[in-house]
Amino acid sequence: MAVRANPNLIDELEHYGARDASKCYQCGDCSATCRLSGDASVFPRKAMHYLQLGLEKPLRSTLDPWLCYYCGDCSERCPRGAEPGETMMGLRRWLTAQYDFTGISRFLYRSWASELAAILMLALVTGAGFLGFGYILGGGNLSVYDGAGAFLPAHDVHIFDWTMGITLALILSINCLRMWRFTMRGEQAAPVSPSQYVRHLQLLPLHFFTQKRFRDCENKRPWATHLVLMLSYLTMLVLIMFFLKEMQSGPKVNWYVHSFGYLASIGLVTVTILDLRGRVKKDEAYHRHSHESDWMFLILLLYVATTGIVQHVLHRAGLPMAANITYVAHLMGVVPMLLLEVPFSKWSHMAYRPLAMYFAALQQAAGKGS
Amino acid sequence: MAQERIGVYVCCCGTNISRVVDVDAVAASALAIPGVGIARAYKYMCSNPGQKTILDDVRKQELTRVVVASCSPHMHEITFRAAIQRAGLNPYMLEMANIREQCSWIHDDAAAATEKAIALVHAAVERVKFNEPLESRTAKMCASTLVLGGGVAGMAAALELADAGQQVFLVEKENCLGGNVRRLNLTAPYLDSARDLLQSWTARVERHPGIRLFLNSELTGLKGFNGNFTPSLRTGDGETLELEAGSVLVATGYKEFDAARIGQYGYGRLPNIITSFELESMLRRGKLETKSGRQPRNVTIIHCVGSRSQQFHSYCSRVCCATALKYALEIKSALPDAHIANLYTDMEAFGKGCEELYRKCSEAKTSFLMYAKDRLPVICEAARGDGSEMIVNVEEQLSGEAIEMPADLVVLMVGMEPREDSKQVARLVNISRDKAGWFIESHPKLDPVATTTDGVYIAGACQFPKDIPESVIQGRAAAARILAKVAQGEINIDAVYSEVQEKLCAGCGTCFSLCPYGAIEIDEQKRVSRIISAVCRACGCCAAGCPAGAIKVRHSTDEQIFAQIEGVL
Numbered sequence: 001m002a003v004r005a006n007p008n009l010i011d012e013l014e015h016y017g018a019r020d021a022s023k024c025y026q027c028g029d030c031s032a033t034c035r036l037s038g039d040a041s042v043f044p045r046k047a048m049h050y051l052q053l054g055l056e057k058p059l060r061s062t063l064d065p066w067l068c069y070y071c072g073d074c075s076e077r078c079p080r081g082a083e084p085g086e087t088m089m090g091l092r093r094w095l096t097a098q099y100d101f102t103g104i105s106r107f108l109y110r111s112w113a114s115e116l117a118a119i120l121m122l123a124l125v126t127g128a129g130f131l132g133f134g135y136i137l138g139g140g141n142l143s144v145y146d147g148a149g150a151f152l153p154a155h156d157v158h159i160f161d162w163t164m165g166i167t168l169a170l171i172l173s174i175n176c177l178r179m180w181r182f183t184m185r186g187e188q189a190a191p192v193s194p195s196q197y198v199r200h201l202q203l204l205p206l207h208f209f210t211q212k213r214f215r216d217c218e219n220k221r222p223w224a225t226h227l228v229l230m231l232s233y234l235t236m237l238v239l240i241m242f243f244l245k246e247m248q249s250g251p252k253v254n255w256y257v258h259s260f261g262y263l264a265s266i267g268l269v270t271v272t273i274l275d276l277r278g279r280v281k282k283d284e285a286y287h288r289h290s291h292e293s294d295w296m297f298l299i300l301l302l303y304v305a306t307t308g309i310v311q312h313v314l315h316r317a318g319l320p321m322a323a324n325i326t327y328v329a330h331l332m333g334v335v336p337m338l339l340l341e342v343p344f345s346k347w348s349h350m351a352y353r354p355l356a357m358y359f360a361a362l363q364q365a366a367g368k369g370s
Numbered sequence: 371m372a373q374e375r376i377g378v379y380v381c382c383c384g385t386n387i388s389r390v391v392d393v394d395a396v397a398a399s400a401l402a403i404p405g406v407g408i409a410r411a412y413k414y415m416c417s418n419p420g421q422k423t424i425l426d427d428v429r430k431q432e433l434t435r436v437v438v439a440s441c442s443p444h445m446h447e448i449t450f451r452a453a454i455q456r457a458g459l460n461p462y463m464l465e466m467a468n469i470r471e472q473c474s475w476i477h478d479d480a481a482a483a484t485e486k487a488i489a490l491v492h493a494a495v496e497r498v499k500f501n502e503p504l505e506s507r508t509a510k511m512c513a514s515t516l517v518l519g520g521g522v523a524g525m526a527a528a529l530e531l532a533d534a535g536q537q538v539f540l541v542e543k544e545n546c547l548g549g550n551v552r553r554l555n556l557t558a559p560y561l562d563s564a565r566d567l568l569q570s571w572t573a574r575v576e577r578h579p580g581i582r583l584f585l586n587s588e589l590t591g592l593k594g595f596n597g598n599f600t601p602s603l604r605t606g607d608g609e610t611l612e613l614e615a616g617s618v619l620v621a622t623g624y625k626e627f628d629a630a631r632i633g634q635y636g637y638g639r640l641p642n643i644i645t646s647f648e649l650e651s652m653l654r655r656g657k658l659e660t661k662s663g664r665q666p667r668n669v670t671i672i673h674c675v676g677s678r679s680q681q682f683h684s685y686c687s688r689v690c691c692a693t694a695l696k697y698a699l700e701i702k703s704a705l706p707d708a709h710i711a712n713l714y715t716d717m718e719a720f721g722k723g724c725e726e727l728y729r730k731c732s733e734a735k736t737s738f739l740m741y742a743k744d745r746l747p748v749i750c751e752a753a754r755g756d757g758s759e760m761i762v763n764v765e766e767q768l769s770g771e772a773i774e775m776p777a778d779l780v781v782l783m784v785g786m787e788p789r790e791d792s793k794q795v796a797r798l799v800n801i802s803r804d805k806a807g808w809f810i811e812s813h814p815k816l817d818p819v820a821t822t823t824d825g826v827y828i829a830g831a832c833q834f835p836k837d838i839p840e841s842v843i844q845g846r847a848a849a850a851r852i853l854a855k856v857a858q859g860e861i862n863i864d865a866v867y868s869e870v871q872e873k874l875c876a877g878c879g880t881c882f883s884l885c886p887y888g889a890i891e892i893d894e895q896k897r898v899s900r901i902i903s904a905v906c907r908a909c910g911c912c913a914a915g916c917p918a919g920a921i922k923v924r925h926s927t928d929e930q931i932f933a934q935i936e937g938v939l
Contacts, residue, residue: 002763002772007668007709010735022735025728026768049769052737058771080732 001187009054015110016097017291018090024048024082030074035216040364041067044074044084047091060098061186063363065091066349066356069226071217072285086289093291096348098182099175105344112292115340119296122336130328145320145327146250152327154248161241164338171343176351183359190366200361207354222286225271230350232267235260236308251316261312268305272298297337297346304333375407376495377433379424380487381415381440383470390474392484396439399488403495407431416446421453428457435459435501437494439467439487460503462865462925467494489938496937500929504865509904511597512616513537513856518589518795521549522838523830524621525571526845527852532580534853539613540575541584541603547572549623550831555653557838558689558696559723567838592618592799595889595904596825597861617825617852618799620809621845624786624831627676627683635675635782636749642666642759643749643780645675646690649697658704660759666708666778669701670762672747673714677785679743683806687785688835691719694783695727698736710736711775713764715743721837739775740767749780786835799826800888808834819848823887824861824905827851866925867906868913872898874920881912881921 010022024045031037031045043064050059068088075085097106108115130152134142138156139149146154184192207213211230214223239247239261246257276298278287311326341347378400382388393411400409408431414420415438427433436459438450443466451461469487477483513536517524520542528538546552547568554564575581586606593600599618603611629637629645637643641661644652652658660666671694677687691714698710712731717738719728732738741747741764748763758776766773788807789795796803801821802810809828812820819827827848830841855861868889870881877897882890889905890912892898901912901921913921922928 002774004774005711005776007711007737007776010737022737023729023732025732025738046769053739053766053769053771053773054737055769055771055773080729 003055003057005054006056007054009056009059010051013051013087013090013094016090016093017289018051018083018087018094019289020081020083021048021051021087021090022082023080024052024078024084024087025080027079029077029079030084033073033077034068035071035073035218036067036069036213041360043068044088048082048084048087051087051091057186058188059091060095061182061188063183063356063360064088065095066353067213067360069211069214069217069222070286071219071222072288073218075285075288083289085285089289089291092349092352093293095179096345096352099179099348099352100344101174101178102171102344108340108344109291109293112296115293115296118340119300119336122339123332126335127328127332130331134324134328142324143321145315145323146248150248151324154245157248158244161244164335165241168338168342172348172351175343175348176355179352179355180359183356184362190363192362192366196362196365200358200365203358203361204354207357208350211353213357222284225274228267229271229275232264232271235264236268239264251318253316258312265305265309268301269309272302272305276302293345297341300333300337300341304330304337307333374405374434374499375432376403376405376435376437376498377424377427377431378406378409378437378439378491378495379415379420380409380411380469380491381420381438382411382413383440383474384413387440387470387474387487390477390480390483391469391487392480395484396469396487396491400437400439400491400495403492405499406495407433415440416449421449424450424453425457428454428459433459435463435465435498437465437467437491437498439469439491439494441470442466442468442472462504463498463501465494465498465501467491493934493937497930497934500927500933501925502927504924506865507863507903508860509595509597509863511855511859511861512599512614514539514613514615515617515619515852516541516589516599516601516613516615517619517621518799519549519621519623519830519832520544520547520575520583520585521621521623521830521841522551522568522571523623523832523836523841523845524549524619525575526842527619527621527829527849528575528581529571529578530846530849531852532578534849536580536853536856538581539584539601539603539615540581541587541589543586543588545586545606547575547583547585550626551838553647553650555650556696556700558692559719559721559727561696561699589795589798595902596823597855597904599825617827617855619827619829619845619848619852620795620799620801620821620832621828621830621841621848622789622792622795622832624835625789627687627784627787629675629782629784631682632675632746634746634748635672635780637782640749640751640760640780642778643782645782645784646693646697647784649781653697653700653704656704658701660778664778665705666759667705668709668711668758668776669779669781670711670713670760670775670777671697671781671783672762673712673783674743675782675784676787678715683785683787685806685835686718688718688720689837690783690785691717692721692724692727692837694781695719695724695731695736697781698731699727699734702734702736710734711762711777712736712738713741713747713762713775714738715741721839739764739773741765742767749777752776786831788832792832795832799823801826801828808832819844819851825855861904863904864908866908866923867903868901868908868910868921868923869903870899870901871920871922872896874918875899875916876918876920878917880915880917884911884915886911 028045031042037043041064047064065088070085072085075083093109097109134151139151142151144150211227243257246254279290282288307326307330311323311330314323380393380397382393397409397411400406412420436454451464454464455461467490473483473487515531515538517528517540528540532538551564557564584605587603590604591602597616599615601613676682701708745765750761752758752761759778762775762777764773792807800823804810809832811818829844829848875898881899882892887905887907889902891900893900908923910923913923
């Protein structure tokens with residue numbers, strides 16, 4: 001089957017951060033230097049060329065960008081400055097937008113002003129919403145933080161969390177389904193039997209929790225920091241979704257719950273600061289280029305982590321009003337971050353990446369690499 | 371022959387010869403031949419001590435003839451001729467026996483090789499006994515030059531020669547100077563205007579007192595020989611004219627490949643498929659549009675049209691890759707939103723500044739699709755909903771995908787081929803052409819501007835596809851070659867040539883038709899052939915072909931040949 005080229009694709013990808021791919025002249029140094037690239041999927045070289053040629057459909061159905069963890073060796077080695085690592089990053093953003101059925105992802109990635117406006121708008125709505133809720137339906141008294149008559153009762157926030165969580169999970173699931181359709185049901189994909197799907201299912205939790213593929217890169221540091229960030233994030237998520245009541249109780253420290261929160265907070269703040277510092281200093285190839293969405297993600301994450309810590313400390317320090325205000329400010333960061341990042345932006349790779357490993361293994365088992 | 375004393379010198383050539391051939395046995399065997407006064411073997415005969423040995427022997431032992439058994443005469447005949455001349459002998463009293471290329475290098479069996487070397491030395495000794503002292507002669511060298519073709523190569527040479535104070539006759543078939551460069555817009559890789567490049571030169575050529583310019587004119591005949599040609603011209607006014615020129619420079623250029631010969635490209639059938647020269651003229655007019663007057667959004671450039679192909683020309687036309695890159699930038703600067711796809715077989719943009727040009731094109735997001743030489747792209751008319759004029763189908767080699775490329779304009783990079791009149795020109799000036807029809811140079815590396823005919827030179831793309839700087843270089847190199855000859859004032863005529871013994875000649879003309887150099891004239895009045903010794907290369911065709919045995923080749927007489935045969939037996 002012939003593939004129709006879309007000559008505008010390379011221009012489109014510029015919005016997603018792949019600005020140098022046109023310089024590639026297909027020497028293959030990138031793939032030769034990459035520890036993860038293999039016979040089954042030769043990346044970044046193949047994806048670079050497909051992008052240059054505007055082969056949109058095959059690119060949409062490739063898993064290659066998700067198999068790369070961006071150690072940056074390829075970009076260091078590239079003789080033309082074509083930034084294959086950043087091109088793969090750009091393709092991951094583009095694929096995220098392709099998988100997203102709402103079109104919001106594309107909108108946010110293509111315009112940083114829109115993304116910023118969306119964050120600010122959601123923050124204001126959230127702030128106003130929680131303040132209104134606190135005064136009208138909640139405790140009504142800003143100086144009560146926990147227990148009976150709390151300004152924002154843990155029970156109500158919990159319901160809000162779960163409603164939002166289920167909605168986001170639903171959207172992300174649909175996007176994951178689209179990813180499956182593009183990559184596993186395309187013209188080039190080999191048919192995979194249901195039993196195969198079951199047999200390889202353990203790959204999903206394996207890659208999700210260990211990210212062991214990342215460890216195969218020569219530089220182990222990015223794997224370590226990435227793992228710490230992911231586990232901290234995950235810990236925090238579990239605490240909020242299941243232990244919100246304990247988290248919000250006090251002012252005594254509940255060590256069974258809070259100790260996890262402290263560890264996760266340390267992890268989040270440390271790695272976020274390290275990452276921000278890396279992106280400013282640009283010492284490593286993988287930090288040399290930053291898309292606007294990278295900055296917003298990191299800044300939001302740092303903001304959310306710090307406000308979370310501060311409201312906790314204020315609560316313990318016996319300043320419930322300040323704690324409540326900080327709590328609202330914290331939620332003003334949490335809601336836009338989750339709403340925008342989980343199904344439409346960077347956060348979604350927590351789902352796409354393990355899925356890609358799983359699908360790639362299935363394809364290979366079915367006798368055909370991606 | 372009793373008073374003759376022959377010296378035989380057997381060279382070891384380091385171990386090149388002595389490794390296989392027993393050189394002492396060869397020398398000992400030579401010493402036994404009647405007439406041989408001395409025979410020696412030595413490590414390197416061509417070295418200064420080796421030559422000195424010969425020189426001293428000739429003087430002290432009063433040798434009259436010399437045989438050197440060593441390498442091919444191509445290698446060192448001139449060396450040893452000069453050596454015996456320094457010793458007071460006529461240089462033609464030398465023979466060489468090739469016991470290296472024809473013996474030691476090609477045989478393993480030492481005994482048989484030695485036997486063969488002995489036979490070759492015997493043959494040379496027998497032959498040298500019949501060598502005669504010969505003297506070379508000189509003829510006058512006319513300082514003026516005829517230049518055929520007013521393109522960049524011809525103009526470069528004409529200006530160089532005229533600036534050196536010599537008369538130039540510049541003959542151009544068209545009504546203006548500039549050749550194919552006149553058809554270009556910008557030039558690769560620096561994007562200089564072709565018009566500006568030409569303007570300074572055409573103005574100088576037209577005004578130069580040393581250059582007589584003949585526009586709309588062509589060469590109709592060329593008589594004479596090196597240093598003494600008489601070309602006849604037909605000028606624009608229909609006059610015929612005879613000139614005198616010492617040298618002839620052929621700089622007649624090339625023509626472009628006819629794209630209609632490749633049926634599947636549909637050139638001439640689909641309206642928006644154009645050749646590179648048609649694009650040049652669009653760019654010159656500043657009007658880049660499809661036949662229906664729209665601005666093209668997608669432009670596809672197909673490389674190697676007629677070049678590097680089994681069916682058409684096997685050679686690479688050398689300038690098209692860089693030119694195609696130039697187009698990508700020119701189109702991009704005219705239409706910044708246009709996408710340019712280069713369909714190439716191999717990217718061969720090799721010259722100075724071309725790698726940078728390639729890079730610039732990549733950065734300008736030109737896409738490069740590699741097609742296989744035996745699977746040419748196929749151009750189809752687009753369907754209504756396609757949003758483009760055409761669809762180009764390529765089996766892209768690096769991705770392995772069959773790709774449909776939308777295109778509003780397809781540019782065919784037509785290669786270079788010899789002009790239709792190249793055969794006629796070659797016959798007129800007596801030079802040869804290769805299989806494709808390009809003029810052949812005297813030596814591909816060491817003498818790339820001369821031809822096998824003395825006094826006739828070639829420059830520019832009539833020899834092979836060339837870019838502008840290369841054509842200018844070759845034009846100027848030819849001028850330097852001609853000026854060196856002019857500076858000598860006269861030409862040397864080799865002492866070795868054929869002679870007609872008029873008493874025996876019946877004027878049958880057999881030799882005239884056999885001679886590959888055009889060195890024979892028939893004197894109609896006396897009914898005899900005459901050989902122009904300056905043109906004759908002593909190949910011997912005439913002598914071998916003459917039914918009356920009336921032709922003698924100096925330095926390869928029947929006596930010498932028969933004696934040599936006797937010697938080898």
